[in-house]
Amino acid sequence: MTAEPLMRVRLRVEQDVFVVRQLGREVARAVGLESQDQTRVATALSEVGRVLLAAGRHADVTFTVEPIGVPTLHVAMVHPVTGEAARLTGQLQHVGRLVDTMEVDDGETGTIVRMARRLPLGAPRLTPDRMDEIREGLARHVPGTPLDELAVQNQQLIAALDEVRAQRDDLARLNAELEETNRGVMALYNQLSEELEETNRGVVALYAELDEKSAQLGAASEAKSRFLANVSHELRAPVTAIIGLGRLLTDSGSDDLTVEQRRQVDLIRGSATDLLTLVNDLLDLAKAEAGRIEPNWSDVDLRAVFGQLRGTLRPLATRPGVDFTVDEPGVPTLRSDEVLLAQVLRNLLTNAIKFTEAGSVRLSVRRVGDDAEFVVTDTGTGIPQELQERIFEEFYQVPGSKPVSGKGTGLGLPYARRLAGILGGALRVDSTPGEGSTFTLRLPVAS
Ligand code: ADP
Numbered sequence: 332m333t334a335e336p337l338m339r340v341r342l343r344v345e346q347d348v349f350v351v352r353q354l355g356r357e358v359a360r361a362v363g364l365e366s367q368d369q370t371r372v373a374t375a376l377s378e379v380g381r382v383l384l385a386a387g388r389h390a391d392v393t394f395t396v397e398p399i400g401v402p403t404l405h406v407a408m409v410h411p412v413t414g415e416a417a418r419l420t421g422q423l424q425h426v427g428r429l430v431d432t433m434e435v436d437d438g439e440t441g442t443i444v445r446m447a448r449r450l451p452l453g454a455p456r457l458t459p460d461r462m463d464e465i466r467e468g469l470a471r472h473v474p475g476t477p478l479d480e481l482a483v484q485n486q487q488l489i490a491a492l493d494e495v496r497a498q499r500d501d502l503a504r505l506n507a508e509l510e511e512t513n514r515g516v517m518a519l520y521n522q523l524s525e526e527l528e529e530t531n532r533g534v535v536a537l538y539a540e541l542d543e544k545s546a547q548l549g550a551a552s553e554a555k556s557r558f559l560a561n562v563s564h565e566l567r568a569p570v571t572a573i574i575g576l577g578r579l580l581t582d583s584g585s586d587d588l589t590v591e592q593r594r595q596v597d598l599i600r601g602s603a604t605d606l607l608t609l610v611n612d613l614l615d616l617a618k619a620e621a622g623r624i625e626p627n628w629s630d631v632d633l634r635a636v637f638g639q640l641r642g643t644l645r646p647l648a649t650r651p652g653v654d655f656t657v658d659e660p661g662v663p664t665l666r667s668d669e670v671l672l673a674q675v676l677r678n679l680l681t682n683a684i685k686f687t688e689a690g691s692v693r694l695s696v697r698r699v700g701d702d703a704e705f706v707v708t709d710t711g712t713g714i715p716q717e718l719q720e721r722i723f724e725e726f727y728q729v730p731g732s733k734p735v736s737g738k739g740t741g742l743g744l745p746y747a748r749r750l751a752g753i754l755g756g757a758l759r760v761d762s763t764p765g766e767g768s769t770f771t772l773r774l775p776v777a778s
Contacts, residue, residue: 363454687711
């Protein structure tokens with residue numbers, strides 16, 4: 332729906348251009364456009380009016396305000412000669428910049444120039460009453476002479492010049508500020524670059540130190556493994572000899588010993604056997620740490636491995652209140668080293684049997700994705716949360732934890748974890764003190 336026009340006026344002679352210019356400013360002011368926009372609209376009208384009059388007999392101007400949506404002032408100027416749109420568009424190109432939109436069309440009654448300028452957001456609302464008021468005001472408007480209009484134009488020019496000067500001053504001030512800021516930014520940048528360079532130097536030095544330290548650490552760990560391997564190797568022969576000699580002394584073929592002598596020889600043999608276990612464990616661990624264990628990969632039949640563990644460990648699990656179970660394997664075969672795998676499982680099961688007074692010890696295996704998961708659960712003493720990583724350190728034993736049976740060296744778990752790594756998997760523990768522990772060995776099914 333098009334709103335009722337605010338005003339219509341016809342341009343016939345050149346003087347009317349001044350009239351339409353004044354009217355344009357009046358309408359623009361009345362609908363709420365700001366002073367500069369009033370001048371823009373007035374100038375656009377007089378320019379279009381001038382061009383249209385030069386091209387033909389007369390031109391009709393209609394002012395309308397569209398109050399719905401974004402309130403906008405529309406001006407339509409109709410020139411009674413048709414087919415002029417293309418030519419006029421070229422001539423009026425510069426006017427388009429003064430308004431929001433300008434179109435030149437060929438209509439049935441002539442060429443139509445349409446212009447629109449949006450009203451500012453804060454403009455007073457254009458109610459029907461206000462529109463009537465504006466209409467009445469415009470009808471009463473008495474146009475001034477061209478001289479009056481010239482005076483108004485001069486004033487506007489002076490105001491525009493003032494504004495341009497103020498803008499130039501503002502620009503100069505802004506430029507100065509910008510230069511100052513730039514200088515500040517440059518100084519900050521330089522300072523930051525220097526700090527960064529310094530930090531970088533520090534980081535580089537730190538890394539060099541770190542490399543050196545890790546090389547030292549590697550060398551120390553290698554030396555330790557070598558030392559352990561050598562010492563254990565050297566100790567094995569004499570310790571084995573002590574055990575042998577002890578056995579010889581207590582043999583039935585030897586001279587009879589007194590009861591006290593026999594007791595002491597047994598003690599020596601017992602200690603020597605413990606020492607041999609420790610030496611053997613140390614040698615195993617040292618070999619694993621030195622990377623001297625090469626797995627012998629084959630398709631391992633888990634039924635056989637489980638059967639053997641069941642057979643060899645049952646004699647250890649003699650406590651009547653403990654139910655020792657080795658399940659049927661849920662994974663038939665896997666690519667691994669049979670001896671090393673059995674060694675890990677044996678260590679875990681012996682520990683479970685050692686630390687379980689009553690309840691159950693159980694071994695099972697199931698497939699999880701591409702892995703086989705071996706689980707050894709027990710209902711034994713359990714391990715406090717904060718020590719669950721420490722038990723994988725060499726010689727570490729949970730303080731106050733006494734095995735229900737047997738002894739220990741504190742080397743079984745570190746060795747088991749090493750072997751798990753060598754076999755391409757991992758070993759972890761979950762445990763609750765007083766309830767029991769679960770050790771989980773995860774190995775790839777296909778190596
Ligand atoms: P050890 O020869 O002493 O058993 P390990 O390295 O095998 O050495 O184990 C280290 C320590 O971890 C044990 O001394 C014990 O305190 C704790 N531990 C290991 N397995 C269990 C388990 N199943 N239940 C409770 N404690 C355990």
